[in-house]
Amino acid sequence: MSKKDKLDTLFASAKKVPLQISLKEVSQMVSTFPTLPPPGSGFPFNNLNQLIMGFIGTTTLVAVFLFSQSKQKEPLVKKEYSPIIQQEANPLFPTDSLESNMAQDTGILFEPKTDTEKGEETTALSQAETSEEKIVEETDQLIGEPSDSSTEDKTSAVIDEVRGEWQEGLISSEPVKAGVEISVKDYPDNCGENFRFKGDFKFFKRGLIRLLKSDKLISSIKPRILFSFYENKIVVNRRLIPEHLQDAYLGFLEAHNVTPCPIRIIEITPQYIAAGDITADGFHGRINGRANINDIESSLKNPIIPLGISESKE
Amino acid sequence: MVNKQETFMQVYQPCHEPFVRYCSALAFGRMDTEDLIQDVLLSAYQHFEKIQKKGQFLHYLIRAARNRSISNWRRRKLQQDLLEKHTNQLMGKGLSPELSLDIGLMYKAMDKLPVKQSEAIMLFEISGFSIKEIAAMQNRSEGAVKTTISRGRKKLKDLLEDSATTHTPAHMLNTLQTILL
Numbered sequence: 001m002s003k004k005d006k007l008d009t010l011f012a013s014a015k016k017v018p019l020q021i022s023l024k025e026v027s028q029m030v031s032t033f034p035t036l037p038p039p040g041s042g043f044p045f046n047n048l049n050q051l052i053m054g055f056i057g058t059t060t061l062v063a064v065f066l067f068s069q070s071k072q073k074e075p076l077v078k079k080e081y082s083p084i085i086q087q088e089a090n091p092l093f094p095t096d097s098l099e100s101n102m103a104q105d106t107g108i109l110f111e112p113k114t115d116t117e118k119g120e121e122t123t124a125l126s127q128a129e130t131s132e133e134k135i136v137e138e139t140d141q142l143i144g145e146p147s148d149s150s151t152e153d154k155t156s157a158v159i160d161e162v163r164g165e166w167q168e169g170l171i172s173s174e175p176v177k178a179g180v181e182i183s184v185k186d187y188p189d190n191c192g193e194n195f196r197f198k199g200d201f202k203f204f205k206r207g208l209i210r211l212l213k214s215d216k217l218i219s220s221i222k223p224r225i226l227f228s229f230y231e232n233k234i235v236v237n238r239r240l241i242p243e244h245l246q247d248a249y250l251g252f253l254e255a256h257n258v259t260p261c262p263i264r265i266i267e268i269t270p271q272y273i274a275a276g277d278i279t280a281d282g283f284h285g286r287i288n289g290r291a292n293i294n295d296i297e298s299s300l301k302n303p304i305i306p307l308g309i310s311e312s313k314e
Numbered sequence: 315m316v317n318k319q320e321t322f323m324q325v326y327q328p329c330h331e332p333f334v335r336y337c338s339a340l341a342f343g344r345m346d347t348e349d350l351i352q353d354v355l356l357s358a359y360q361h362f363e364k365i366q367k368k369g370q371f372l373h374y375l376i377r378a379a380r381n382r383s384i385s386n387w388r389r390r391k392l393q394q395d396l397l398e399k400h401t402n403q404l405m406g407k408g409l410s411p412e413l414s415l416d417i418g419l420m421y422k423a424m425d426k427l428p429v430k431q432s433e434a435i436m437l438f439e440i441s442g443f444s445i446k447e448i449a450a451m452q453n454r455s456e457g458a459v460k461t462t463i464s465r466g467r468k469k470l471k472d473l474l475e476d477s478a479t480t481h482t483p484a485h486m487l488n489t490l491q492t493i494l495l
Contacts, residue, residue, distance in 0.1 A: 013413050014335075014420070017407050019334045023327065
């Protein structure tokens with residue numbers, strides 16, 4: 001038998017093989033179909049590709065969702081209040097010189113002040129006060145301790161000097177700039193001699209910005225906002241506040257002990273807030289945040305005249 | 315529901331023999347024939363209303379069986395235990411053991427042919443379809459189907475010759491001699 005014949009025989013034999021399943025069996029099978037679930041109605045992923053793509057898609061969606069959530073949680077404006085480093089802020093700050101003088105006289109090195117590092121809100125004024133008081137306290141402690149009589153004499157001399165200054169009182173009764181005398185003529189008549197900010201700086205800043213925004217005097221809180229006074233009227237960023245708003249703002253400021261004065265300013269920036277007076281000697285007031293005091297002083301050397309008025313004068 | 319079953323069986327009845335033969339050839343050594351038939355019939359039953367040309371129901375069944383077997387083949391290659399099982403089934407149907415083994419070898423050789431050739435041979439030689447019907451099923455010309463079948467047969471013949479020579483005792487002795495020397 002040739003190969004071709006053999007192949008034909010095989011095909012013929014395969015064709016003659018009895019069927020594996022009869023028509024009756026198929027009929028029985030079909031009768032059970034209505035009770036069966038439709039094909040492919042179970043697990044949604046029938047092959048590996050669908051499974052992988054589904055997993056990747058889900059993972060990507062979850063990642064995007066979580067990423068967007070984490071972005072939303074970040075604050076729009078990052079507020080950082082770090083303490084003023086005294087040397088950086090005002091290298092000529094007199095308390096250092098006083099300390100160094102004392103150190104030279106007494107031979108005792110003073111520890112750097114830690115209260116400036118602890119407090120979030122630091123003021124030049126309170127610093128100066130506390131530094132003076134600290135010096136007195138520390139000196140008192142030193143007196144109590146056994147020491148050489150020569151050192152004791154020197155220390156007591158220094159204490160007398162400090163106390164003497166304190167008792168005599170500087171103009172503002174605030175020995176901020178020890179060794180530098182602030183003359184009365186620096187303060188105009190209508191300014192109180194004792195400017196001391198009252199209240200919480202953060203609360204003050206928030207309230208002021210809210211007021212300014214509601215009155216549409218500022219469009220954004222990010223740029224520098226400079227409050228000054230011109231003829232007992234409030235000037236914001238060198239623009240006079242409208243007459244009908246003056247009383248409201250004056251009331252708000254007076255609540256914090258900020259009275260109209262030509263040399264008085266309130267400066268608000270995202271980095272810091274400063275409220276105080278600018279005299280020939282520099283800035284006297286309170287600062288919260290990280291500020292370069294030289295910038296504050298230099299920007300206010302000249303008296304602030306509102307824009308409309310200065311143009312008309314020119 | 316009963317009407318649907320009756321209608322389905324009426325339409326299915328003339329398709330039964332070629333369809334089962336084709337499924338047997340397709341599933342040989344790869345999967346259980348009954349599983350394939352049941353799977354295809356269930357699918358056809360579910361979509362029976364959607365089949366517009368009831369006269370071409372056989373074509374639908376053949377195509378469905380082919381698609382299912384192809385997707386199944388991708389997952390599972392030829393299985394030796396199934397091959398033996400199907401060969402034993404052939405013996406149980408009254409065929410001689412030698413013929414059953416030969417048919418098994420033929421199906422195994424057909425597995426090595428290209429899909430189009432093996433499918434055409436299955437349809438023409440085993441299921442008993444005419445060239446015209448195969449051409450209609452495969453959307454090809456009759457000439458192309460004839461050529462495919464002819465080439466398939468030739469290749470199958472060669473494959474069977476090779477398998478025959480490799481499995482003869484003389485060939486095995488030759489191989490053993492080569493290894494020993």
